[in-house]
Amino acid sequence: MSQFQTVIQAFSVPASLGFIDKQIPYFRKRGVEMQIICSSGADLTAFAEKYGVAYEVVPFIRSITPLNDLYCLWRSYRLFKKKKPVIVHGNTPKAGLLSMLAAFLAGVPIRIYEIHGFPFESRRGFSRWLLMTMERIACQAATQILLVSSSLRNQAVKLNITDAAKLTVPHHGSCNGVDAIDRYNPARLDGQKVARLKETLNLNGPVIGFVGRLTRDKGILELAKAWKMIRDDFPELLLLIVGPSELVTAAEKEIIDELLQHPRVRWIGFVADIEYYYALLDFILLPTYREGLGNVLLEAGAMEVPAIASRVTGTVDALIEGKTGLFCEPYSAESLAGQIRNYLNNPELVREHGRNSRERVLRDFAPIDVWNAKYKIYKQAFQSVGIALDDSAKHSVEA
Helix, strand or coil: CCCCCEEEEEECHHHHHHHHCCHHHHHHCCCCCEEEEEEHHHHHHHHHHHHEEEECCCCCCCCCHHHHHHHHHHHHHHHHHHCCCCCEHHHHHHHHHHHHHHHHHHCCEEEEEEEEHHHHHHHHHHHHHHHHHHHHHHHHHHHEECCCCCCHHHHHHHHHCCCCCHHCCCCCCCCCCCCCCCCCCCCCCCHHHHHHHHHHHCCCEEEEEECCCHHHHHHHHHHHHHHHHCCCCCCCCCCEEECCEEEHHHHHHHHHHHHHHCEEHHHHHHHHCCCHHHHHCCEEECCCCCCCCHHHHHHHCCCCCCCEEECCCCCEEEEEEEECCCEEECCCHHHHHHHHHHHHCCCCHHHHHHCCCCCCCHHHHCCCHHHHHHHHHHHHHHCCCCCCCCCCCCCCCCC
């Protein structure tokens, strides 16, 4: 009879469960059973039903909420004392911090903190200091730290976030790889659906795009300014924006409202079938202030859509300059506008970079390679406490 070993994965919000999508059957086949702790939401119950995983609701809130954070710390501690896991794997800043502290207090022997990005990079003053301190505490409580890109690791070392010996970038980076075979594959799309989307959105010219949350950190204000700089010079150009608005201040909203109301801008909120929207683009824009890796760039690249992105942490791992995309300077609408002009005036270069992008994603970011690297980390962690994984057993769920 095969013996499963449990890993408890912690996430702040259900939307982040995509970080481990499709991993459950892979690890189950190799003797590892995942359990989830996360704040409540329809995505959590849907994920649990889809993969048959157990979960517990811990009401994490992304923002700093001292009383609620203390409750979540206590609740996580009680869960870990009850379940006695060998490994707790914390993801995202808030759940990562609280799960690492709770696991440390509960005596969990293996505490893995996976860093998907550093929010403090785009902050200043006290806010930056506080967020950096929280990262340092989470890393101190962890026994091992995974990072989704090499540039993120370099930042952790440069800023003395933690001991470099604790840090590992699995494979070439990424938390889950990019499915360039079945999902992000131009050859697998329904051509009629793509044509219908073009007609519905009235996309009759070259289309550039932005995919992500409409926030200051993603460079949406620089995008709005760059659009004003180039739109009159390219009268057929269209801008497609996909993602929810999370802007806070009235000044920011005013700038973005002007952008979204332009007759050649199309704005769509969250979509589940994002691959079809990548297929509508000539190239994608990400003038972000910081990233963990820049998954949007890799997903678009798998769809043969090259990118223009800020030269910041995370994007420098996702793009190869002059081969799979172009870099602009962060915080600079002028630099972004200049690179957009370069691409619009060189359509063959855009196509060449698109082909290169897909080849690179297929080569370096296949999900199975990322999963294999993480499985090796788990296996070594279990072995360090005298547990051998039953990875040769014929479990009922195939990877």
